[in-house]
Amino acid sequence: MKSTLPALLLAAFVLLVLAVASLFVGVSDVSLSSLMSGDDKSLQVLLVSRAPRTAALILAGSSMAIVGMIMQMLARNRFVEPSTIGTVESASLGILAITVLAPGAPVIVKMITASVFAMAGTAIFLRILKFVPLRSVLLVPLVGIMLSGIIGAITTFFAYRLDLLQSLGAWMTGDFSVVLRGRYELLWIAGALGIAAYIAADRFTVAGLGQHFTTNLGLNYRRVMLLGLTIVSLVTASVIVTVGSVPFLGLIIPNVVAMMVGDNMRRSLPWVAILGAGFVLVCDIFGRLIIRPYEMPIGAVMGVIGAFFFLYLLLRRTSRAA
Amino acid sequence: MLPDVRRKRVRAVIALLSVLTVIAMVAFMTLGAKGSWSFVLSFRGAKLASLVLVAYSIAVSTVLFQTIMENRIVTPSIMGFDALYVLLQTVLVFAIGAGRLSAMNPFLLFLLEAGLLMLFSNLLYRWILAGAARSAHLLMLVGIVFGILFRSLSSFLQRILDPSEFLILQDRMFASFNAVDTSLLGIAGIVVAIVTVIIMRMLPVFDVVALGRNHSTALGVDHNRTIMFTLGLISVLIAVSTALVGPVTFFGLLVANLAYLILPTSRHAVVLPVATLIAVVTLVGGQVILERVFAFDTALSIIIEFVGGLVFILLVVRGAAR
Numbered sequence: 001m002k003s004t005l006p007a008l009l010l011a012a013f014v015l016l017v018l019a020v021a022s023l024f025v026g027v028s029d030v031s032l033s034s035l036m037s038g039d040d041k042s043l044q045v046l047l048v049s050r051a052p053r054t055a056a057l058i059l060a061g062s063s064m065a066i067v068g069m070i071m072q073m074l075a076r077n078r079f080v081e082p083s084t085i086g087t088v089e090s091a092s093l094g095i096l097a098i099t100v101l102a103p104g105a106p107v108i109v110k111m112i113t114a115s116v117f118a119m120a121g122t123a124i125f126l127r128i129l130k131f132v133p134l135r136s137v138l139l140v141p142l143v144g145i146m147l148s149g150i151i152g153a154i155t156t157f158f159a160y161r162l163d164l165l166q167s168l169g170a171w172m173t174g175d176f177s178v179v180l181r182g183r184y185e186l187l188w189i190a191g192a193l194g195i196a197a198y199i200a201a202d203r204f205t206v207a208g209l210g211q212h213f214t215t216n217l218g219l220n221y222r223r224v225m226l227l228g229l230t231i232v233s234l235v236t237a238s239v240i241v242t243v244g245s246v247p248f249l250g251l252i253i254p255n256v257v258a259m260m261v262g263d264n265m266r267r268s269l270p271w272v273a274i275l276g277a278g279f280v281l282v283c284d285i286f287g288r289l290i291i292r293p294y295e296m297p298i299g300a301v302m303g304v305i306g307a308f309f310f311l312y313l314l315l316r317r318t319s320r321a322a
Numbered sequence: 323m324l325p326d327v328r329r330k331r332v333r334a335v336i337a338l339l340s341v342l343t344v345i346a347m348v349a350f351m352t353l354g355a356k357g358s359w360s361f362v363l364s365f366r367g368a369k370l371a372s373l374v375l376v377a378y379s380i381a382v383s384t385v386l387f388q389t390i391m392e393n394r395i396v397t398p399s400i401m402g403f404d405a406l407y408v409l410l411q412t413v414l415v416f417a418i419g420a421g422r423l424s425a426m427n428p429f430l431l432f433l434l435e436a437g438l439l440m441l442f443s444n445l446l447y448r449w450i451l452a453g454a455a456r457s458a459h460l461l462m463l464v465g466i467v468f469g470i471l472f473r474s475l476s477s478f479l480q481r482i483l484d485p486s487e488f489l490i491l492q493d494r495m496f497a498s499f500n501a502v503d504t505s506l507l508g509i510a511g512i513v514v515a516i517v518t519v520i521i522m523r524m525l526p527v528f529d530v531v532a533l534g535r536n537h538s539t540a541l542g543v544d545h546n547r548t549i550m551f552t553l554g555l556i557s558v559l560i561a562v563s564t565a566l567v568g569p570v571t572f573f574g575l576l577v578a579n580l581a582y583l584i585l586p587t588s589r590h591a592v593v594l595p596v597a598t599l600i601a602v603v604t605l606v607g608g609q610v611i612l613e614r615v616f617a618f619d620t621a622l623s624i625i626i627e628f629v630g631g632l633v634f635i636l637l638v639v640r641g642a643a644r
Contacts, residue, residue: 079463132639138459143635145466149571150631157624291482300481303474310467314460 004261004271011274015058018281022054025285027293048181056184057176057284058277060239060246063190065276066197066269067235068250069257071122073208073265074228075129077140078258079313081250082118082236085144088245089151090121091237092171096155100162107241111186115237119229121151126225138314173299174244176284186242190235194273197231201265204228208263244299248306249276255313328586332596335584339599346607353614368504373609375510376563376570377577377601382521383559384574385581385597389532389590390549393458394582395637397574400462402469403443403560404569409472410438412479420487429509436513436561443557444550462638498568499609499622510562517555521594528552528590570623572630577601579633 023046024030030050034042068081075085082088094117098110105113125147132139159168197204206214207224214221239246253276257268280298283305287296350370355362384397398404414435415423423431450464480488527548530538535545563570581597582588605622612622 128635128639136459138457138463139638142459142463142466142638146631146635146638150628150635153624153628153631157621157628160621160624296478296481300474300478304471304478307467307471307474311464311471314464314467 004267008270008274011271011278015274015278015281018278018285019054019058022057022281022285023050025288026050027288049179052181052184053176053179053284054281056179056187056243057280059187059191060174060176060243061249061277061280062273063187063194063235063276064239064246064249065253065272065279066194067232069254069265069269069272070197070204070228071232071250072254073204074225074232075126075140076208076210077137078255079137079141079251079310080144081248081254082122082232083245083247084141084148084251085125086121086147086151087118087125087232087236088172088240088247089148089155091115091118091233091240092168092245093117093121093151093155093158094237095171095241096159096162096164096168099164099167100158107186111189111234111237111241114241115233118236119233121147122229122232126229171240171244173297174239174246174302175295175297175299176243177295177297179243184242186238190238193231193235198266198269200224200227201269205263205265208265244297246280246298247302248310249280249302251313252306252309253279255309331586332592335596336592336599339596339603342603342607343599346603346610349610349614350606353610368507369502370606371511372502372504372507372566373605374602375507375514376567377605378598379514379559379563380570380574381577381581381597381601382594383556383563384578385590385593386521386528386552387556387574388578389528390552391461392532392534393461394579395458395575395634395641396462396465397572397578398556398560399569399571399574400469400634401447401465402472403439403557404564404571405469405472405476406443406446407435407439407561407564408569409476409479410435410442412476412483414438415487416479416483420483428505432506432509432561432565435565436558439561440554440557444553447553448550458641503566506565510566513558514562517558520555524548524552525590525594529588532588532590568623571627572634573601573605573626575637576626576630576633577604579637 024032026045026049028042028045030042030045035046064082071080071082071085071087072078091114094114095110097117098105098113102109125144128143128147129140132143155168156165159165203219203224206217206219207221207228211221214224253272254268257271257275261268261271283301284298287298287301290296347370350373351363351366355366380399387398387401388394388396414431446468450461450468527543530541530543531545531548531552533541538545538548577597577600580600581593585593585596587593608622608625612625
């Protein structure tokens, strides 16, 4: 098989360029010359806002894309990702619960609560799939989207009763403009989990081939599923707690990568991470520029692009079948 | 001709539902009224009339849509019709500008929007039906994702819009159950009356279309033209209900399936009125119970979303099991 390493290095270089660009794009003026001249203010902006924001983008983008890929392996379906199967909605229900029960809880407690809820919601989804005897490829996302709707309705109901609809809106629409130094560090956990996923990549690849096959190869299928679910829930929760939901990212990137390099996760995971980070960077920079001096939250940008891509995936299949 | 037993059953169902409808309406008009009766009656009367129009529009459009799709799970709102209507409204604001739009005659504006919805839904669904009709699951999934796309596009455009312009228009354009837009009541009533006359003349045609393309063509019905014409009628009804109370995703699904469940016949002359009665009872009665008994005001649409989502999953999974 041809090595993709040179192309991967090129992609990493492009990512680096995007990251540098992200440091210098925004309302307040930061440029190389202003930094060189020792301007205190622009150095402050760079250190407190731009650099953390760029780091957050890279961490959230790559880990959410990886999580999408893991989910697709576990559900054995190309169309699932945390925002189409109820994981995101469950996590925000969890944040709502902890916000109401213990308003002053530290952010790490919020994240853990959110991930417990996310895990429960995802487990419910996988449970429902067991009742679908004919594993129709399209039925899986259909059920998932509806389940998201149901969990979302529960969350909206309580948020409405408790006057928290506005906060709910913030969790559901990803926005990186809130990222400042000291308020995004949780995302490093997501990044670390991405590396953990790389170490366990082969197991997920095998699990993607089905329960019997996995057991035949001497792997504990349930344990692999549990590991995958844990990573998915923790990453989703940490991203939602810090910046809010970034919809469809986990759908777009793994599918593009699968078209390029196939399904072996060990091979494709670095691609997923780099393209995920790059894509989020591009979308965020676009959001910073389109309505200057205001900003468009990345959740709104991703929603449009993601829905278009989802349709493309669905209709491409039909035209090929025809 | 229906056998005697069935005819009796139909009569009993209609009688029972009519009684319930009257009870719900009287309760809606009188319960918890304080102060001047003339004000209460005229204020609530307008709201009641709107709710009845909405119930009628949703019930009839859903049943007709399911007839032409030969599928009892899809509904116009699941396929994204009302999201498309909201998108068209937003695009109009964007293209014409809030100031000039609010100076326009609301009747003309409504007719313009309804006309646009007819045009676009016809184009879009003709295209979808040509490609995706082979698989019911694909059809639903494409419809749902189109709905997501329309909603994301609307929110994207609304964010680009000048904030003050958006605020001016928000109240005017986006109605909900507790903020029924009664200013359009007159035109909506006239439009619905015209559509009703057309539908009554076409009742036998719908019964034939329900038999499927081959049978109806053999019986002398121009299948394609009927479908396109019916899609037009459905668009008008959706425009009415969305203009009055905003998008409601699952209401039609619930009432239509309830009607199929309790009726021993699928003749449209019976199904359409029964579905309408069920819709009125649930909508008006539900509003009374929630508003007066539990003092939950906007909760009705959330509850419909919740129950409807559950029913949808059940229908889809059961349909797949068969």
